[in-house]
Amino acid sequence: VLGVTGDSDALHHALARIVGAEHVRPAGASSPWVRDATISRGVHGRADAAVLPGSPAEVAEVVAWCYRHDVPIVPRGGGTGYAGGAVPIDGGVVVALERLRAVRELSPLQWRMHAEAGLTTAHVARLCRENGMLFAPDPGAAEQSQLGGNIATNAGGPHTFKYGVTGAWVTGLEAVIAPGELITIGGPVRKDVSGYDIRALLAGSEGTLGIITAAWLKLLPAPEARLPIAAAFAGHRQGCDVVAAIMGSGLVPAAIEYLDGGALRVAAAPFPAPLPPGAGFMVIAEADGTTAQARALRAELTELLCEEAVAVHAPQDAAGIDALWRWRSGVALAVTARRGGKVSEDIAVPLDRLAEAIEEVVEIAARHGLEGCSWGHAGDGNVHATFAVDRSAAELDAADRAADELFALALRLGGTISGEHGIGMLKRAALQHQFSPPVLGLQAAIRLAFDPKGLFNPGKKVPLPGD
Numbered sequence: 001v002l003g004v005t006g007d008s009d010a011l012h013h014a015l016a017r018i019v020g021a022e023h024v025r026p027a028g029a030s031s032p033w034v035r036d037a038t039i040s041r042g043v044h045g046r047a048d049a050a051v052l053p054g055s056p057a058e059v060a061e062v063v064a065w066c067y068r069h070d071v072p073i074v075p076r077g078g079g080t081g082y083a084g085g086a087v088p089i090d091g092g093v094v095v096a097l098e099r100l101r102a103v104r105e106l107s108p109l110q111w112r113m114h115a116e117a118g119l120t121t122a123h124v125a126r127l128c129r130e131n132g133m134l135f136a137p138d139p140g141a142a143e144q145s146q147l148g149g150n151i152a153t154n155a156g157g158p159h160t161f162k163y164g165v166t167g168a169w170v171t172g173l174e175a176v177i178a179p180g181e182l183i184t185i186g187g188p189v190r191k192d193v194s195g196y197d198i199r200a201l202l203a204g205s206e207g208t209l210g211i212i213t214a215a216w217l218k219l220l221p222a223p224e225a226r227l228p229i230a231a232a233f234a235g236h237r238q239g240c241d242v243v244a245a246i247m248g249s250g251l252v253p254a255a256i257e258y259l260d261g262g263a264l265r266v267a268a269a270p271f272p273a274p275l276p277p278g279a280g281f282m283v284i285a286e287a288d289g290t291t292a293q294a295r296a297l298r299a300e301l302t303e304l305l306c307e308e309a310v311a312v313h314a315p316q317d318a319a320g321i322d323a324l325w326r327w328r329s330g331v332a333l334a335v336t337a338r339r340g341g342k343v344s345e346d347i348a349v350p351l352d353r354l355a356e357a358i359e360e361v362v363e364i365a366a367r368h369g370l371e372g373c374s375w376g377h378a379g380d381g382n383v384h385a386t387f388a389v390d391r392s393a394a395e396l397d398a399a400d401r402a403a404d405e406l407f408a409l410a411l412r413l414g415g416t417i418s419g420e421h422g423i424g425m426l427k428r429a430a431l432q433h434q435f436s437p438p439v440l441g442l443q444a445a446i447r448l449a450f451d452p453k454g455l456f457n458p459g460k461k462v463p464l465p466g467d
């Protein structure tokens, strides 16, 4: 899909003049630049080149060149996305942000940070922690995912139950928009209602409105203590009743996570405490705050959890607490390892429909001859519904059909087809069932207002007329 002349040499020379020849990489079907976490379901793409600009000005020059020559532009962060958003469908230039790693300002007294898009999520969180601050969004693959990718997907994670998704932490953005302009929206100012909220539009835009090069983050004091409790239950009904009881009590844990029976079985071996044979569901709730607040909240949460639990694990020391969260982070990998692949979706439903959604994931899988399980962010009604596959064409097809049923279920229960991973290339067909024609029209109009030529991440997120 070379717009210029189809001349790949011309494209490579032009890009090399901007970023340096060593920062232009081949991006054929076997290259790492054309895949993301959806490789576990066999998804990959092809591009004409991947470029690694070294500054926002170089990003702007690359975009200007691509826009002039009608070449598609695919922004790329850490490539951990679960919707194929960073996978180039068929040609164009992948623009990888990993060299943009400057921390432009870190200001503990102002509780803010100004950082470039290519810093990893873990690096941002670590810098904050070392300075007594909290950056709470914690999507799973934090050592690899990037700040820009987190903003572009409006990523969540366990602790966004209390603290909000990534967009809630962003007061300003620097971005490159068509036809190659470096712009700034907002900044260190904490309130700003002048004009439409372009910052909010870019958060979750999945690379379709522009390339985020830097962000201003507003931060919070780091909690002095974090005290998680993992409670095992006989089944999902008991576990979901307890989640409902916690919500109804008005207590505000930092996180309320769950694993259903299937996920728990697959991930059980390395769980850092003994699990009774009857454990068929798990809830992990975390209390945080000052040490006294966290202890008091943990006591109240434990009381609620213990009403139905068959086992409770409440680590006291830092090593035990880290071990529990490390185990939780490994659940996705353990489920992938079960059969070599997985098709995982991230529907979200109203909390009073959570038990129904969890139950039906397993039933949908069985109807398609697959093993199904789920885990996720119970407090947000966010269900990581997963079908284990051996990556054969037959099982991948069955899983795609199961995913379609899953999306229909999410909408029937009053929810959404994506609570946090985004639409990317994989969920676009389902979007037309979630949005009415006027809403789809409005979404397309917003996209075209930013990108009249439709060159930013074509084939992803919101369809354009004629797609």
Ligand SMILES: Cc1cc2nc3c(=O)[nH]c(=O)nc-3n(C[C@H](O)[C@H](O)[C@H](O)COP(=O)(O)OP(=O)(O)OC[C@H]3O[C@@H](n4cnc5c(N)ncnc54)[C@H](O)[C@@H]3O)c2cc1C
Residues within 6 Å of the ligand: 036, 037, 074, 075, 076, 077, 078, 079, 080, 081, 082, 084, 085, 086, 097, 117, 138, 139, 140, 141, 144, 145, 146, 147, 148, 149, 150, 151, 152, 153, 154, 155, 156, 157, 158, 206, 207, 208, 210, 211, 212, 213, 332, 333, 420, 421, 424, 457, 460
């Ligand atoms: C094991 C595991 C667990 C996960 N758990 C969670 C979770 O709990 N919650 C959650 O929300 N997600 C989760 N994810 C999904 C993923 O980690 C997040 O969506 C993450 O924020 C994506 O960041 P990335 O840098 O890897 O983006 P990429 O995968 O590189 O890109 C994602 C999308 O953002 C666009 N993009 C990337 N960078 C930019 C930029 N600078 N400017 C404009 N557009 C850009 C891309 O074009 C693409 O559409 C998980 C993934 C894995 C592998």
